[in-house]
Amino acid sequence: MFKVAKFGGSSVANAEQFKKVKQIAESDKERKFIVTSACGKESHEDHKVTDLLYLLREHIRYGVSYEEILGMVESKYRRIKDALGLKLDLESEFAEIRSHLDRNVETDYLVSRGEYLTALCLAEYLDAEFVDAADFMAFNYDGSFDFEKIKELFGKRVQTEKKIVIPGFYGFLPNGRIKVMTRGGSDISGAVIANIVGADVYENWTDVSGFLVTDPRIVKDPLTIPFMNYSELREMSYMGANVLHDDAVFPVRMKGIPINIRNTNDPENPGTLILEDCSEYDKISPPHCITGITGKKDFSVLTVIKSHSSTEVGFLKKILTVLEDFNISIECAPITVDTFSVIVQTSAFEGQIYDIIERIKREIRPDEIYVEDGLALIDLVGRGLKSARGVAGSLLSELGRNDVNVKILNTGSDEHSLMVGIDAKDLETGIKCIYNRFILEDEELTRQRSAQK
């Protein structure tokens, strides 16, 4: 039984956090593989090491002294080293980094040093073995992972009874150069390692106790989602619940490894467990009909009206072709007789909406065409929606009772999501009343039921 435990930037932001990580790592023998991000912010005023390294790169680009920025990075690691009494030779490490700092320094090498140094510190502190991602995390030139090669190199490299600490975020190209992933990529590193070692679970330790049912900036202390499946995860992430990097799902999902989102600052909390199929758990504890509620602002609706267009061949296709030509990706597209609307992110229209309208006018000759900005979308996700009846109806009446005007309702054919479009100003009210009606009341009911038993 092996676990891969990945710790995010806030989990390794300073010596205090390192101590929590040590306790977590040592409290479970199965946590054999530890993957770490670069040190995050210690306080609101502090800076992420990776941010500083990217900024350092810009200083080099513009030929402006980078000493102050590099000093901030150095002192961060020095404080951690001193507080934890580490022996690590930071001077040599930074001398090595400095020896690369000229105009041609490779950005990827430079910005990967945060994870590298953090992993070095953590490995010594945990009395674990440091294994550099540059020694085994092999990319193909197209940026995909070479799983075969990674497995082979990792197997050769790792032959120890000790715990293993690995820096996330980077790997290397076939030509040997360091290549970093997109920001937050340590999530992916952890998932790849879970895949190749065949872990039983991939723990992703962060600063929240898993996925919350909804945005805590809108609803105070929302419930945690205990179990969710991958399509719920995908849908919630798409709508802005940024807990896990999107690309971290594939490597574990292909091996059927569950992901467990955990909180370094509240290690007793079981967090959220993400599985291919939650049905075993659902038998014991049935889910709410809604797993999660997400909302996003800044959408626009483009509406095209043309009488008898419903019978006109190619009408829809023409509009979609125009939008495609302008590289507009569509959020959803409610269609009624002779009226076609598309919902897109307002920013996608920016700078080209007049050109788009003009071209649609020229090619479609519609009776009417207009754009409305200031739309918000609320997305309700849930594997329970399928079996629950009348949710759309209760939703509309609940929103109506709270004076939230629903402009668009999209039920989707997949039966596990429901989307409503409302005025951006109503977003908070909308989410609050949906949470109260579909989550809190449901919880209350469940509690009453178990009390009656």
Added chain:
Amino acid sequence: MFKVAKFGGSSVANAEQFKKVKQIAESDKERKFIVTSACGKESHEDHKVTDLLYLLREHIRYGVSYEEILGMVESKYRRIKDALGLKLDLESEFAEIRSHLDRNVETDYLVSRGEYLTALCLAEYLDAEFVDAADFMAFNYDGSFDFEKIKELFGKRVQTEKKIVIPGFYGFLPNGRIKVMTRGGSDISGAVIANIVGADVYENWTDVSGFLVTDPRIVKDPLTIPFMNYSELREMSYMGANVLHDDAVFPVRMKGIPINIRNTNDPENPGTLILEDCSEYDKISPPHCITGITGKKDFSVLTVIKSHSSTEVGFLKKILTVLEDFNISIECAPITVDTFSVIVQTSAFEGQIYDIIERIKREIRPDEIYVEDGLALIDLVGRGLKSARGVAGSLLSELGRNDVNVKILNTGSDEHSLMVGIDAKDLETGIKCIYNRFILEDEELTRQRSAQK
């Protein structure tokens, strides 16, 4: 008679340079429209204001204090103001800029402030009228210029006998937002203004006395090119002679306005005059058969050999399709019987050359395929090449005499350029001996001839 005079960053780097600009501007009444870049570097250790502003944007992006960077910009303008005794209220100007400095500050607005402030200073110093590019330099959303609108707005805005000073590099979008051009864009601003006012000449004042025949880092004090036509300009710029922004040509060329590259630090030097057609000047002073010699390193040759491929339909097309799929742009492609070579920038192959070779192998099944790196190209440009005979022959024998091995010779069908591919290590020797043989000896001959007359 109107001239538009654009001054580059080095021409306005400090108060001393401002004085030179004043002298140049005032020495010619026809220099009515002055376009300025942002202050450039005063010394090797100094920084371009625009670089600092881009870096400031990065500080904001990563949430790291920008005071030091902004302070460098402020002190630059304060020193200029004090040295020139200007009255300009810099405090209010910087207070206005500061009021925009939050996470959402528009990059284009911020980085345009260099030209804005430089033009404000210069306008007061020249006792000229400041006309903000934000008031008339209208972009379409696609980034092209709306010449009609620019002309209309500029006409309304400019009604004065005074000289006009205009900041280069930026304009505004139909929604009113500031939009900057690519780096070096003030060249374009000047060209657009020359276009709309119908200038007789577009003067581009910089820190070199026009285009040099070849790279001064290779040949000591090479001659200046007195006249050149637009295709020579295009070819030399493409090969790396970076005097003028590429996009600055179109706006003046469409109106037949000559460009005159001049040196702020040597205002008596007539510099280089660029015209659609140099033939009038050529009658008086015939050009060398070679106008310019440029060289670039870091090219690779991919060679594909397949017997009987010359008779195989679609052989060439297949290879070109593969290269196109990998987004490789081709420098030149010498073809002989059954052998096809393409020369591309080595960086274009980077990260994908193995994939390219693999695909060509699969689709073409060649007898042989290989890549050679470390190629340099020397490009000889000249309207005189057309009438000169045997240049290619003399070139080859001259290079041979100097032990420079010519791997590729491409004469081009346009008859005004000749390209040779040689080993990168031979680049300097090659350029030097071509300069000596084709420019210096030619000059000497001309001098002897005029002496005999």
